[in-house]
Amino acid sequence: MLSIQLFRTDKELLLEGLKKKNFKDLHLVDEIIALDEERRKVQAESDTLAATINVASKQVGMLMAQGKKEEADLQKATVAASKDAAKNFIQQLATIETDLQEKLLKLPNLPHSSVPAGKTPEDNEVVRQSKDTPNLTAQKLPHWELAAKYELIDFELGNKITGSGFPVYIGQGARLQRALISYFLDYNIAAGYKEYYPPYMVNEASAYGTGQLPDKEGQMYHATEDNFYLIPTAEVPVTNIYRDEIIKELPVMMTAYSPCFRREAGSYGKDVRGLNRVHQFDKVEIVQFSHPGKSYEALEQMVFHIEKLLQSLQLQYRILRLCGGDMSFTSALTYDFEVYSAAQERWLEVSSVSNFESFQTNRMKIRFKDENGKTQLVHSLNGSSLALPRIVACILENHQTPEGVKLPEVLIPYYRDSFIK
RNA sequence: GGUGAGGUGGGUGAGUGGCUGAAACCAAUAGUUUGCUAAACUGUCGUACGGGUUAAACUGUACCGGGGGUUCGAAUCCCCCCCUCACCGCCA
Numbered sequence: 062m063l064s065i066q067l068f069r070t071d072k073e074l075l076l077e078g079l080k081k082k083n084f085k086d087l088h089l090v091d092e093i094i095a096l097d098e099e100r101r102k103v104q105a106e107s108d109t110l111a112a113t114i115n116v117a118s119k120q121v122g123m124l125m126a127q128g129k130k131e132e133a134d135l136q137k138a139t140v141a142a143s144k145d146a147a148k149n150f151i152q153q154l155a156t157i158e159t160d161l162q163e164k165l166l167k168l169p170n171l172p173h174s175s176v177p178a179g180k181t182p183e184d185n186e187v188v189r190q191s192k193d194t195p196n197l198t199a200q201k202l203p204h205w206e207l208a209a210k211y212e213l214i215d216f217e218l219g220n221k222i223t224g225s226g227f228p229v230y231i232g233q234g235a236r237l238q239r240a241l242i243s244y245f246l247d248y249n250i251a252a253g254y255k256e257y258y259p260p261y262m263v264n265e266a267s268a269y270g271t272g273q274l275p276d277k278e279g280q281m282y283h284a285t286e287d288n289f290y291l292i293p294t295a296e297v298p299v300t301n302i303y304r305d306e307i308i309k310e311l312p313v314m315m316t317a318y319s320p321c322f323r324r325e326a327g328s329y330g331k332d333v334r335g336l337n338r339v340h341q342f343d344k345v346e347i348v349q350f351s352h353p354g355k356s357y358e359a360l361e362q363m364v365f366h367i368e369k370l371l372q373s374l375q376l377q378y379r380i381l382r383l384c385g386g387d388m389s390f391t392s393a394l395t396y397d398f399e400v401y402s403a404a405q406e407r408w409l410e411v412s413s414v415s416n417f418e419s420f421q422t423n424r425m426k427i428r429f430k431d432e433n434g435k436t437q438l439v440h441s442l443n444g445s446s447l448a449l450p451r452i453v454a455c456i457l458e459n460h461q462t463p464e465g466v467k468l469p470e471v472l473i474p475y476y477r478d479s480f481i482k
Numbered sequence: 483g484g485u486g487a488g489g490u491g492g493g494u495g496a497g498u499g500g501c502u503g504a505a506a507c508c509a510a511u512a513g514u515u516u517g518c519u520a521a522a523c524u525g526u527c528g529u530a531c532g533g534g535u536u537a538a539a540c541u542g543u544a545c546c547g548g549g550g551g552u553u554c555g556a557a558u559c560c561c562c563c564c565c566u567c568a569c570c571g572c573c574a
Binding site: 105114140144 | 492500501510529530542544555
């Protein structure tokens with residue numbers, strides 16, 4: 062949620078940013094400004110009236126104590142007379158505030174100045190790309206065939222137990238999941254992130270906090286009996302750890318593994334074959350809360366952190382700076398990491414790292430005391446390090462050899478073998 | 483699921499209708515002092531939204547789990563909801 066101060070002081074900047082994000086309903090800006098002014102006007106009047114009522118009420122008590130009953134009754138009448146007006150003001154205020162809030166929630170975050178203009182993924186900017194491309198000559202099997210060949214993943218079995226998009230990992234496949242999760246967590250912890258093991262279901266307030274509600278409700282599995290939501294990412298429970306808190310020491314660096322549940326309503330076709338898109342998958346997430354002046358530095362660090370991780374897995378990757386039109390609603394700057402699937406001959410997104418600035422924390426009221434002792438919103442950032450399915454897909458495809466899948470060096474201690482065969 | 487107790491500021495915890503935005507203690511923080519890896523003393527110390535100011539000072543309103551009600555006036559009384567704890571039941 063954008064801060065209301067922006068509307069009072071930087072209207073031009075606001076409009077410019079919204080345009081870059083291809084936001085259409087620009088008239089909302091003027092409506093919000095008008096509502097804000099009205100709100101302040103009504104509040105001033107309401108507060109004044111409330112003040113006079115409070116004074117009169119206090120006098121009733123004093124007069125009664127002195128035994129001046131008639132004068133007290135007079136004051137009572139004064140208060141009673143103002144009561145309707147006071148109630149009216151309160152209702153007016155509530156209406157205006159609800160309206161204001163609703164409109165404010167419709168506006169996306171403003172893009173950072175480095176965000177390229179554009180509307181579609183084609184307009185994303187390639188920041189860096191690893192040089193070498195995998196040299197697969199003899200065989201070039203896609204991961205779903207490799208998974209069948211080595212009995213790693215049974216997609217059909219998942220259909221029977223639950224439904225499509227719920228793969229069952231078996232034997233070496235299951236072991237690889239465990240190895241990757243442990244490796245990713247250890248890698249993050251070594252960089253200073255604190256490990257959390259959060260709940261996999263959250264309440265409504267948490268889902269609102271990170272912005273899954275109200276607009277992305279259909280993407281989450283909902284346990285209606287208790288009104289809990291299955292988390293679509295560990296970002297939700299982990300970020301909410303600090304909801305309504307004033308943080309004592311920045312930065313806060315957290316990492317968590319969790320399964321992720323996504324309904325992915327409306328996705329079909331060859332793009333979702335195998336592990337490319339599933340309803341339940343595993344991911345290790347990193348989250349940071351940062352001083353507003355240092356959040357972009359933190360973002361670059363996170364990008365570097367993930368880049369090194371991908372290099373250690375010997376996967377070919379590229380880093381994209383998303384254009385205004387392709388960025389998420391809440392983000393100010395997003396870098397996507399894609400790894401090249403040699404067998405499918407396409408890039409697959411494996412991580413997305415974003416700075417949300419104060420867009421999330423404004424809604425969740427996550428703050429700190431600045432140098433002058435004033436309470437300010439912190440900046441929040443997060444990224445995947447990493448999402449497993451597509452990493453698994455690329456490891457299988459890109460490291461396939463006639464002898465089996467040769468695992469990268471760093472995974473061997475975790476997998477306790479060097480080949481999947 | 484049943485029964486009981488309870489939800490107050492960073493923490494413990496007092497407060498059962500006006501003198502309470504809230505005692506006391508602890509923590510935190512600033513300073514004073516003592517020549518020692520600390521103690522003593524003093525001050526400051528909730529949040530939000532307004533007004534005000536270059537910025538402060540200052541000032542108004544709201545908030546004692548959430549919502550509603552009674553009353554001139556509510557942390558305090560009433561109703562509904564949520565949550566926590568204890569015991570019982572069930573159980574990985």
